[in-house]
Amino acid sequence: MDKNINIKVKIWRQRSPKEKGFFETYNLENISQGSSFLEMLDILNEKLINEGKEPVVFDHDCREGICGMCSLYINGHPHGPDEDVTTCQLHMRKFHDGETITVEPWRSAGFPVIRDLMVNRSAFDEIMQAGGYVSVNTGGVPDANSTPIAKDKAEMAMDAAACIGCGACVATCKNGSAMLFVSAKVSQLALLPQGRIEAARRAKAMVAKMDELGFGNCTNTGACEQECPKSISITNIARLNREFLSAKFKD
Amino acid sequence: MTTINSKIPEGQLAEKWSNYKAHQKLVNPANKRRLDIIVVGTGLAGASAAASLGEMGFKVLNFCIQDSPRRAHSIAAQGGINAAKNYQNDGDSVYRLFYDTIKGGDYRARESNVHRLAEVSNSIIDQCVAQGVPFAREYGGLLDNRSFGGAQVSRTFYARGQTGQQLLLGAYSALSRAVNKKQVKLYTRYEMVDLVIIDERARGIIARNLVTGKLERFAAHAVVICTGGYGNTFFLSTNAMASNGSAALQCYRKGAYFANPCMAQIHPTCIPVHGEFQSKLTLMSESLRNDGRIWVPKKLEDAKAIREGKLNPTDIKEGDRDYYLERRYPAFGNLVPRDVASRAAKERCDAGFGVGNTGLAVYLDFADAINRLGKKVVEEKYGNLFQMYEKIVDDNPYETPMMIYPAIHYTMGGIWVDYELMTSIPGLFAAGEANFSDHGANRLGASALMQGLADGYFVLPYTIQNYLSDQIGVPRFSTDSPEFEAAEKAVSDKLTRLMNIKGKHSVDSIHKKLGHIMWDYVGMARDAEGLKTAIGKIEELKKDFWTNLRIPGNKDDQNVELEKALRLADFIEMGELMARDALNRNESCGGHFRVEYQTPEGEALRDDEHYSYVSCWEYQGENKAPVMYKEPLDYEFVKRQTRNYKS
Numbered sequence: 001m002d003k004n005i006n007i008k009v010k011i012w013r014q015r016s017p018k019e020k021g022f023f024e025t026y027n028l029e030n031i032s033q034g035s036s037f038l039e040m041l042d043i044l045n046e047k048l049i050n051e052g053k054e055p056v057v058f059d060h061d062c063r064e065g066i067c068g069m070c071s072l073y074i075n076g077h078p079h080g081p082d083e084d085v086t087t088c089q090l091h092m093r094k095f096h097d098g099e100t101i102t103v104e105p106w107r108s109a110g111f112p113v114i115r116d117l118m119v120n121r122s123a124f125d126e127i128m129q130a131g132g133y134v135s136v137n138t139g140g141v142p143d144a145n146s147t148p149i150a151k152d153k154a155e156m157a158m159d160a161a162a163c164i165g166c167g168a169c170v171a172t173c174k175n176g177s178a179m180l181f182v183s184a185k186v187s188q189l190a191l192l193p194q195g196r197i198e199a200a201r202r203a204k205a206m207v208a209k210m211d212e213l214g215f216g217n218c219t220n221t222g223a224c225e226q227e228c229p230k231s232i233s234i235t236n237i238a239r240l241n242r243e244f245l246s247a248k249f250k251d
Numbered sequence: 252m253t254t255i256n257s258k259i260p261e262g263q264l265a266e267k268w269s270n271y272k273a274h275q276k277l278v279n280p281a282n283k284r285r286l287d288i289i290v291v292g293t294g295l296a297g298a299s300a301a302a303s304l305g306e307m308g309f310k311v312l313n314f315c316i317q318d319s320p321r322r323a324h325s326i327a328a329q330g331g332i333n334a335a336k337n338y339q340n341d342g343d344s345v346y347r348l349f350y351d352t353i354k355g356g357d358y359r360a361r362e363s364n365v366h367r368l369a370e371v372s373n374s375i376i377d378q379c380v381a382q383g384v385p386f387a388r389e390y391g392g393l394l395d396n397r398s399f400g401g402a403q404v405s406r407t408f409y410a411r412g413q414t415g416q417q418l419l420l421g422a423y424s425a426l427s428r429a430v431n432k433k434q435v436k437l438y439t440r441y442e443m444v445d446l447v448i449i450d451e452r453a454r455g456i457i458a459r460n461l462v463t464g465k466l467e468r469f470a471a472h473a474v475v476i477c478t479g480g481y482g483n484t485f486f487l488s489t490n491a492m493a494s495n496g497s498a499a500l501q502c503y504r505k506g507a508y509f510a511n512p513c514m515a516q517i518h519p520t521c522i523p524v525h526g527e528f529q530s531k532l533t534l535m536s537e538s539l540r541n542d543g544r545i546w547v548p549k550k551l552e553d554a555k556a557i558r559e560g561k562l563n564p565t566d567i568k569e570g571d572r573d574y575y576l577e578r579r580y581p582a583f584g585n586l587v588p589r590d591v592a593s594r595a596a597k598e599r600c601d602a603g604f605g606v607g608n609t610g611l612a613v614y615l616d617f618a619d620a621i622n623r624l625g626k627k628v629v630e631e632k633y634g635n636l637f638q639m640y641e642k643i644v645d646d647n648p649y650e651t652p653m654m655i656y657p658a659i660h661y662t663m664g665g666i667w668v669d670y671e672l673m674t675s676i677p678g679l680f681a682a683g684e685a686n687f688s689d690h691g692a693n694r695l696g697a698s699a700l701m702q703g704l705a706d707g708y709f710v711l712p713y714t715i716q717n718y719l720s721d722q723i724g725v726p727r728f729s730t731d732s733p734e735f736e737a738a739e740k741a742v743s744d745k746l747t748r749l750m751n752i753k754g755k756h757s758v759d760s761i762h763k764k765l766g767h768i769m770w771d772y773v774g775m776a777r778d779a780e781g782l783k784t785a786i787g788k789i790e791e792l793k794k795d796f797w798t799n800l801r802i803p804g805n806k807d808d809q810n811v812e813l814e815k816a817l818r819l820a821d822f823i824e825m826g827e828l829m830a831r832d833a834l835n836r837n838e839s840c841g842g843h844f845r846v847e848y849q850t851p852e853g854e855a856l857r858d859d860e861h862y863s864y865v866s867c868w869e870y871q872g873e874n875k876a877p878v879m880y881k882e883p884l885d886y887e888f889v890k891r892q893t894r895n896y897k898s
Contacts, residue, residue: 002645032526036643039530042759049757049812054803057811059318061491063531065639066416067322082642089642114462115809122439125319129431133424134383138303138708139374141381145338148392158385158410161417165321188383195383 002033005097009044011056012104017112025100033093037080038063038070040092058117065089065229068164071171072117073104078168078227086166086229106171110178110215121167123213124181131205132185134195153191160188162230169224169232175216180224182206183240184232190243200247207244255508255867255882258669259363264888265345268367271670272713276720283308286719287471287727289456291443291498293320293426295419295700296683297477299707302425305434307712309719312469313426314438314458316493321423324479324491325703328415329536329636331397331407332379332700334372339396343404345369350889352698355401355588356663356691357841357857358891359511359865361884363670364688371709372701376408378708382421386410399696400537401588401896407697412536412635418700422707441467442814443498446474446505446679447738453679454728457738464808466739468730472722473678473715476502477707480662480684482515484822484829485774486766488659489521489534495818496825499666499685507674508867508880510667510687512825513833516694516842517775518660519592522643523612532658533643535615536636537696540585542620542629543653545592547604547613549573554604564606564614564652575599583896590693590842590855591896593657597775598853600656607654616652657775661699663690663842664832667867667882671714672706675867678722680715682706687865692841746806749816754799758815761796765819765826768792773830778846782834789827796823828868828877835879838862859891 006029014021028047031040038060045055061069070087074080080090095101103117111119161184169180186203189195195202218237225234260271278286286309290301293315301313315323337343349369353360376394380386386408387395396405410417429435440461447455447470455470481496482488503509520535548554549571556562575595577584587595596613599605606612621629626649630637637648644654666674666681668688673680683703690698772785796819804810839848839855840862848856864881871877 032528034525034645035528036530039528042530043528046757046759049801049803050755052801052803055812057809061317061322061493062324062327063492064327064533065642066327066413067317067324067491068319068326069317069322084638085642089639091642091645093645121318125321125427125430125437125439128424128427131431133428134381135428136378136381136425137306138299138378138425138712141377144336144376144380144386145393147380149388150392151388151390154385154388157383158387158417161385161410161420162413164416165319188385192383192385194381 002093004030004032005092005095007031007095007098008100010100010102011117013056013116014113015115017114021113031092033091035092036063036088037074037090037092038088056117057115060088063088066164068166071106071119071166073106073171075102078106078171079229084229084231086164106167108170108176110170110176110213111167123215124165124167124178126213127178127182127206127209128185130209131202134189135198147193149192157188157191160184160191160232160236163232164230166229168227168229170215172223172227173216174221174223175219177218178210178215179218179237179240180228180232180234182210183236186243187236187239190239199243200250203240203243204247253880255880256669257361257882258671259361260670264362264366267363268370275713275717278716278719278723280308282723284310286310286722287312288715289314289469289471289474290477291456291475292323292477292479292683292685293423294323294325294477294479294683295422295703296685296707297323298419298422298426299704300475300477300682300711301435302422302429303708303712304715305429308434311429311435312438312471313435314441314443316440316442316461318439320426320437320439321420323419324494325419325700326416327491328700329412329534330399330538331409331414331697332375332418333399333406333695333697334376334408334701335369335406336373336376338394339405341404343406347404348372348406351402352689352695353691353889354894355695356693357855357894358691358859358863358886359514359840359884360689360691362886362888367710368689368702368705371705374709375701375704379418379421382424384410384417384421397538398541398586400540400586400592401695409538412538412633415700418704422704443501444742444817445738446501447735448505448676449728449732449734452677455730455735457742461814462809464806464810466742468735468739470728470730470735472719472725473680475680475682475711475715476666476685477683478685480665481822481825482659482662484765484825485659485769486762487524487529487532489518489532492531495821497818497821500821500824502666502674502676502679504870505676506870507676507679508667508869509664509828510865510867511664511832512828512868513836513843514663514692514841515659515829516589516661516663517593517657519589519596519657520615520655521658521660522640523607523609523654523656533639534660535640535653535655537589539615539633539636542624542632543585543615543617544574544619545576545585545613545615546572546574547599547606551603554606557606558608558610560608573604580896582898587896588693588695590844593775594844596657612654612656614652615655617648618652621649661694663687663692663694667865671717672711673714673718678718680711682711692843746813749800749813749820750802750806752797752800752802754801756799756801758800758802758812758819761792761800762819762822764792765789765823769826769829773826773833776844776846777833779834782830785830786827789823789830793823796820831877832866832868835866836862857893
């Protein structure tokens with residue numbers, strides 16, 4: 001049964017990318033465990049505004065775990081201690097009375113801090129622009145049922161396509177690698193006949209862009225898979241490596 | 252007297268769109284390069300329009316308020332997308348999809364628009380599959396379908412419970428490709444704050460850079476608004492936190508008509524409200540009604556015992572359960588349209604049969620489905636939804652029934668557009684949920700995705716050329732013109748005015764008050780007295796807002812509270828407009844239910860003689876009542892009937 005709890009939240013505050021950041025600790029009383037983590041932050045911000053202070057800036061939008069906007073590093077884990085959820089789906093019942101909760105932004109070379117807990121993830125858009133698509137224009141495409149696709153292939157493609165682009169994989173990786181994100185898109189499209197045609201070109205272009213934007217290399221620690229709110233599997237990384245190597249051999 | 256010209260093409264219903272395309276004006280490739288188009292929003296409508304227009308050769312500027320186009324709230328649509336493919340051989344056709352949509356909308360949509368929507372629906376599925384959208388498939392490798400509310404065929408294509416996500420990622424992919432080819436320039440974390448009009452045509456926007464707080468000017472030959480609906484007027488809704496109606500209201504204040512503002516959809520299957528700090532409501536997909544059965548206890552004392560925690564739902568014997576939708580609507584059962592299902596839930600709860608600790612909930616039970624299909628099949632179909640429910644409520648829906656209650660979800664009303672999706676301002680277009688065009692008084696499930704993509708991929712890319720064809724001689728605009736100067740100054744003055752209120756209350760605290768007024772008086776059941784009360788209360792709240800608001804920080808800097816304040820100022824205006832429109836419409840139709848107008852059985856009582864029109868509201872200035880014009884809805888091809896989901 002959900003209770004009300006008293007907590008301390010230790011939050012990273014940073015005014016701008018260039019200024020130095022610091023932790024500030026706030027006390028919150030009578031927080032319902034039925035509240036979501038972000039509702040707890042709403043309560044904190046309401047309190048700060050009423051005290052004439054500046055609220056904590058953080059990214060969030062759909063609050064149902066699908067838009068990928070929320071991005072908090074809570075008690076050492078991206079999206080917090082619960083499994084298979086985004087920060088917005090995390091509930092206060094995962095915390096106990098008297099606990100101190102540490103909240104940080106994603107920390108990675110690829111994602112510079114904008115303010116407080118908000119970071120710039122436009123690098124993911126740039127990687128997508130480098131090749132994360134099937135090159136078809138609108139119109140003039142064949143009937144949807146003209147190419148049957150085996151159910152298991154379609155399901156595997158869907159597993160990879162479930163990535164929400166939040167960046168938890170990068171945030172948790174000691175190398176700051178974006179391989180799980182890139183491999184999910186490469187796998188989804190390589191598994192389907194529609195995307196197969198450009199698979200090699202896509203893998204090369206997306207990996208090159210990822211390297212260019214300062215993301216690190218993958219050393220197979222598997223942390224990304226552990227922390228991914230959508231359980232994207234690292235077998236996708238193996239598939240990306242295969243695509244990438246075979247493309248290189250052909251060159 | 253202003254007459255509304257909706258520019259519906261001549262000819263038989265099924266020939267109108269072909270005739271239009273055959274005779275419309277086009278822009279040749281060399282001239283497309285010289286024409287700029289601003290697209291505001293990157294949801295299904297915005298991303299598909301921006302990508303398609305870019306591919307065609309126009310220079311497109313595309314704006315979104317989030318950090319990436321992929322975050323737009325279309326991403327959260329769960330259930331599916333309709334199309335008239337008839338892959339299931341169950342009697343579907345373009346005409347039937349058209350008819351179901353018109354009937355579902357309670358005969359308050361334009362026949363010609365809806366027929367066009369049904370016609371292009373099949374191309375959408377083809378397009379998405381070509382992009383690599385992983386729709387659900389049968390073992391034979393062909394596409395699978397499911398059924399949805401308001402239809403007797405299975406025409407809904409889906410990708411698990413994440414169809415909106417997959418369709419949006421498809422459109423986002425196409426958009427990313429267009430950005431890579433320099434056909435589209437992307438502006439993320441930018442919010443449109445005003446429309447710029449030069450010589451009575453839409454020629455650009457003022458946008459606020461949400462990271463720096465600076466106002467910036469952008470000029471173009473045409474502006475397309477794809478910014479979604481205004482459901483967040485209610486504070487608690489299934490919309491995303493930042494979803495807002497401000498771009499639409501900016502256009503309204505510049506002269507675009509606002510159509511049918513009172514038409515808002517209350518979705519029957521949302522997770523019930525849990526407490527006063529709740530920030531938003533979570534939808535449980537309508538697809539769950541395929542296999543879930545909705546019920547409340549038959550006996551008042553059982554309902555009371557459940558509310559007090561003395562009984563569990565599983566303690567209630569089969570004979571003591573009231574499957575009220577199956578009882579009232581035998582032909583459609585749990586798959587009646589959303590407005591009907593929502594009102595039926597409210598009726599049972601108001602009568603004292605509601606469950607949950609608040610009494611504002613009904614059960615959605617999967618026990619039968621699990622017995623019939625097995626847990627594994629149910630998990631395959633709805634696993635992610637069940638997981639989402641469990642994380643929020645801390646209850647396992649495989650073992651105890653889910654609790655659901657209606658919540659505001661979608662707005663059928665929006666910026667008025669003609670057949671070409673052009674608003675009453677030349678050069679200003681609106682697509683997707685932001686326009687009013689296709690859903691009448693109620694939208695059917697799995698039709699929002701269809702309409703967003705229809706507008707963006709297959710309608711706007713044609714119709715916008717008809718407008719732009721006579722603009723080819725117009726050179727690019729300078730943003731130094733007096734019109735841009737004046738528009739930016741007006742926005743800057745408004746921001747200063749907001750910052751200078753220096754009151755004591757946060758934006759959210761005032762927004763919550765607006766939400767209560769809307770839910771209590773402009774919600775699922777409306778009456779004249781209540782709507783008048785709402786208008787009075789909203790006026791008071793407006794004063795409260797402009798005297799007691801507190802915004803920390805500065806205006807020329809990143810300032811989330813200021814962003815929210817700008818949106819709330821518009822929601823307050825929107826709320827008033829919704830109430831006015833609801834008060835004007837002395838009938839019940841679709842999502843608009845006036846308690847004075849109902850049948851003895853409690854069903855909506857439409858008045859085709861007096862209210863068969865689109866109400867088009869024109870702004871008259873601050874603190875002045877808007878004027879309403881009527882666009883008559885002439886039903887040439889379909890005979891209007893009382894909606895019947897009973898037999």
